[in-house]
Amino acid sequence: MSVLTGVGIGRGVAVGPILRMPEPLPEPDTIASTIGPDSERERVTNALAATAEDIRSRGERAGGKAQEVLDAQAMMADDPTLRSDIDVRIDNGATAERAVFEAFNGFKEMLLAIGGYMAERATDLDDVSQRIIARLSGVPAPGVPTSDVPFVLVARDLAPADTALLDLDRVLALITSDGGPTSHTAILAREKSITAVVGVVGALSLDDGTNVIVDASTGIITVGPSVDQTEKAKATILERAQRAAVPIGPGALADGTHIPLLANLGSVDGVDAALAAGAEGVGLFRTEFLFLDAKSAPTVAQQYTHYSKLLRGFSGKKVVVRALDAGADKPLSFLNDAHEENPALGLRGLRALRASEHILRDQLTALSRAAQESDADLWVMAPMVSTVEETKYFVDIAHELGLATAGVMVEVPSSALLADRILAIAGFASIGTNDLTQYTLAADRMLGTVSSFQDPWHPAVLRLVGEVGSAGAALGKPVGICGEAAADPLLAVVLVGLGATSLSMSPAAIGDVRSELARFTRDQAVAFAQAALAADSPQSAREAVRALAEPGS
Amino acid sequence: MPTRTVVVASSHGLHARPAALFSQAAAKAGVPVQLTKGGKTVNAASILGVISLGIDHNDEVVISVDGDGADELLDQLTELLTTDHDA
Structure with a gap:
């Protein structure tokens, strides 16, 4: 058992396995392709189709306004203009990863040059581009992880785009290595009453699946807790839930x-x-x-x-x-x-x-x-x-x-x-x-x-x-x-x-x-x-x- | 080639969502559709092409369609551009 500390947001306590948010991908190398244009093109075709499909199905799950945004992102992955741009770069000897990176960057620069509302959409392109490159490189896509069981999310910090997609029903608690009490993560945690501890040094060295107790009232993360500690934490969670259930009335001191x-x-x-x-x-x-x-x-x-x-x-x-x-x-x-x-x-x-x-x-x-x-x-x-x-x-x-x-x-x-x-x-x-x-x-x-x-x-x-x-x-x-x-x-x-x-x-x-x-x-x-x-x-x-x-x- | 000149109604111009609606419709048409603003022409079925034109509210653009049923398709695409999707 070991202990990490940070700044707790609110008073919540949570127990569960952690899941880390993958780090942003490094820029793909400019090395020449070793497998030739035909093979690189085939890799791109598969990665584009699979990414578009993945984004579309995430959209279907999200529904509403998020689905509209994700559908537009899926169309970017499928885009004919982008595809011809990528193909030209591959024909000039680039790897699939590098060609995708450069093609998206070209469009991004164009949007940034237009400025205003269009420039704000440039991050959409980044997100799509990272997902395609992750698929080509066989690494997890950056962004919010998904899981069938509730988890404690560990991240450097969360951006508004991440939190929009976060399935809050599955998130037991948030731990970030960066960010203070007014970071976006902290604001989200307060708004939605999610247990969170921010600014935790060493949080990024935790492995996926490690069990932790997150105590926001003390700012302490207990890594690999004993059975006793876990039971005690669960009792606190129950006690808090009961306290929150007291009938609503005006705010008053004792x-x-x-x-x-x-x-x-x-x-x-x-x-x-x-x-x-x-x-x-x-x-x-x-x-x-x-x-x-x-x-x-x-x-x-x-x-x-x-x-x-x-x-x-x-x-x-x-x-x-x-x-x-x-x-x-x-x-x-x-x-x-x-x-x-x-x-x-x-x-x-x-x-x-x-x-x-x-x-x-x-x-x-x-x-x-x-x-x-x-x-x-x-x-x-x-x-x-x-x-x-x-x-x-x-x-x-x-x-x-x-x-x-x-x-x-x-x-x-x-x-x-x-x-x-x-x-x-x-x-x-x-x-x-x-x-x-x-x-x-x-x-x-x-x-x-x-x-x-x-x-x-x-x-x-x-x-x-x-x-x-x-x-x-x-x-x-x-x-x-x-x-x-x-x-x-x-x-x-x-x-x-x-x-x-x-x-x-x-x-x-x-x-x-x-x-x-x-x-x-x-x-x-x-x-x-x-x-x-x-x-x-x-x-x-x-x-x-x-x-x-x-x-x- | 049949063309139509249209003033864009969406209050933030053709950004992601309105551009997606327009490109989707153009892609479904089955015939080549082009969109021109200020001398630059792109494939209307390409959302990135459409976005890269930087079309703002009240900008004038030209839709060009090649093939059968051009008039009907132009009507449909014009309607998409003259609707304010941000309202």
């Missing part, structure tokens, strides 16, 4: 203090799932989906339709809508077309809206109209606010357009430090812990090499959260949390101890957070917060709080 549990939503599609999970409202409604892929901003009437639908779903409840948050990782050409060296520090969030004020006004007008016809309690907030003056700017426009409750996101340290003055103007604050961590630690959250800095348990981040919490308490203004941190059950208790009055998260995380809050009183939450603030590092903050929460474990 002493009865009400802490509303709200949902983060990225479109109106998630409304039903949020209500089913017992969300008491929406703490963060992201509006980017209305604007992405658009060449110009949607009209007031188009936006109004979406907002009305959202508010209908949460009749009588609180709904916090964030104004368009473009820039940095979500660029929109009609808002900011300039190339920036540091887009995270650039014209983004409210800064970008201010530069195109008509877009902000249209959005708030549409929201105001939808609110007038609904009995939901609509709050609006501005993204990426860094000054008191910006706060006043946004709140004034919102009030002018008939929106009574206007607040700001606190994502920049300057806003946290001046929270007392910002909250004197704003109706409420909502802390975006992902960006607040990125800006506090000066570590780009999109960059894998600095992902270890992206940990919301960092005492510096918690101290800033505490500033906002105290300011809110002094002024009687609500302070919400809408970053991923609120979905970490133990950290959620710490955040409440720091003064958060509501928590908003992926709907799938609500159950775990609800049962964790119910275990502790406000006094305990405050004691946890003090212990975390006194720590030197995120690791020691986590350990200190865990020692208080689970004495004797």
Whole structure:
């Protein structure tokens, strides 16, 4: 038995055999063919047909939108233009592998040169090309492995394309060697409530079929566990399932203090799932989906339709809508077309809206109209606010357009430090812990090499959260949390101890957070917060709080 | 050779899905179909050929068909290009 450690996401425990995600293939050698063009062509014919067939049958299994994408990929493998291109290269002496690689690369370069939406499709070509080359070389195709029995998936990190195809019913847990608590894998795990441990050094040296216990609450992977350990883990899994089955009710501490549990939503599609999970409202409604892929901003009437639908779903409840948050990782050409060296520090969030004020006004007008016809309690907030003056700017426009409750996101340290003055103007604050961590630690959250800095348990981040919490308490203004941190059950208790009055998260995380809050009183939450603030590092903050929460474990 | 000039309706142009629908239809036709944009002509049954033309929303393209039943086939292919598959 041996042990590996990483950063656990959530509190889940899983037991099972591992399956590794194959690594990307190396570029095929440029050596000349030794078997001649006729044989190489025959190999290509077989590999293309088999790959197209394989992709098509995966599409049939997936169904829906995934099938359409996979059918298009199958057609690429069958493509007549590609085939003649490959044949020319084979006739010039290339191996089948190299000819396929070069032919696909040619098309990929062409798509990248066209740019925009077409360039985004270039990854489809890569995927098809890798599958054909894998078949020619007799190695497993890169991508998500499939299995008839449930397994623990081990990967370097997962890309969005991988997770779209992942059969979640078969995945017991995720282990990655790279990536931090805000990597794509971690976000997926929180969204779907999958047990995961990320950033596990040595994970890639595990062999397929090895049995492991994955404990996300401690971040420990037990490799080749004993029978006793396995039994104990299974008992924990059962106990957790029973705890999750407690009837849904409002979020509250053990002493009865009400802490509303709200949902983060990225479109109106998630409304039903949020209500089913017992969300008491929406703490963060992201509006980017209305604007992405658009060449110009949607009209007031188009936006109004979406907002009305959202508010209908949460009749009588609180709904916090964030104004368009473009820039940095979500660029929109009609808002900011300039190339920036540091887009995270650039014209983004409210800064970008201010530069195109008509877009902000249209959005708030549409929201105001939808609110007038609904009995939901609509709050609006501005993204990426860094000054008191910006706060006043946004709140004034919102009030002018008939929106009574206007607040700001606190994502920049300057806003946290001046929270007392910002909250004197704003109706409420909502802390975006992902960006607040990125800006506090000066570590780009999109960059894998600095992902270890992206940990919301960092005492510096918690101290800033505490500033906002105290300011809110002094002024009687609500302070919400809408970053991923609120979905970490133990950290959620710490955040409440720091003064958060509501928590908003992926709907799938609500159950775990609800049962964790119910275990502790406000006094305990405050004691946890003090212990975390006194720590030197995120690791020691986590350990200190865990020692208080689970004495004797 | 019968031809038809068409303005493409899909709001993201002919990317993977609309291109697949169009190429599939062209491949099923059983006669050679060509697609031309700005002086470059490709085999319409080739999805990669069609994608490589970089056809955007509102671009003007020419479909050419050789053989029997050209008019009917042109009607069918025109309809595919004038439908917004991204809507």
